[in-house]
Amino acid sequence: MISFIVNGQNRQADVEPEKPLLWVLREDLDIVGPKFGCGVAACGACTVHVDGQPVRSCSIAVSDVAGKSVITIEGLGDRNPGDKGLHAVQRAWIENQVPQCGYCQPGFIMAAAALLKAKPKPSDRDIDEALGNICRCGTYSAIRRAVHRAAAILGGAP
Ligand code: FES
Ligand code: FES
Known part of the structure; x- marks a missing residue:
């Protein structure tokens, strides 16, 4: 057990x-x-x-x-509650309409949340290095935009 x-x-x-x-x-x-x-x-x-x-x-x-x-x-939003109980990364993902099929997205969101905890203002290069995940729908540029937006939300942006 x-x-x-x-x-x-x-x-x-x-x-x-x-x-x-x-x-x-x-x-x-x-x-x-x-x-x-x-x-x-x-x-x-x-x-x-x-x-x-x-x-x-x-x-x-x-x-x-x-x-x-x-x-x-x-449990990500529950443990780090923000607007409507969502984690800032989840909110930014919705705002930027990141998912296509969605299958890979929980993994990207968890990796992004960990990155922003370690590095509150990541560069595109930081994002590419930390999020070595694979998305066969090709959402990578939307993911970069959403991570920057999540960083801004966590920094106090409305
Ligand atoms: S299923 Fe675990 S890294 Fe691909
Ligand atoms: S959104 Fe379809 S695999 Fe990433």
Whole structure:
């Protein structure tokens, strides 16, 4: 039995310790915001925060998060509430109409939120380096615009 905190709640999973965190979240805890894209830490669709750091949950064993705090897209606004309970990144994503099919977007949003926590005013280069995620719909330029907008919101812009 592995115990950890997910979106502020104590959770237990009776699974093999080497089972990837992504599959424990999706199959055992019914938390399906983190998506499966590649399974080899290449696409970022499965990104969550573990103790505040962005982690590709397909490539970390659930035993590695025992006793730690995991935040998924479902808990991002709840843990960092802003306008209408949304995180600034979520608000900026909506304002900029970033998603197309949407499949990759939870991973980008989690990576962007972690970037802005570490670097409140990132350059385009910072964004490209920190968000090495893959979007087959090609939303990259909209994502850059939205990250700059989120930075402005977090800096106090209306
Ligand atoms: S599914 Fe985890 S990085 Fe692609
Ligand atoms: S919005 Fe479709 S894969 Fe990124």
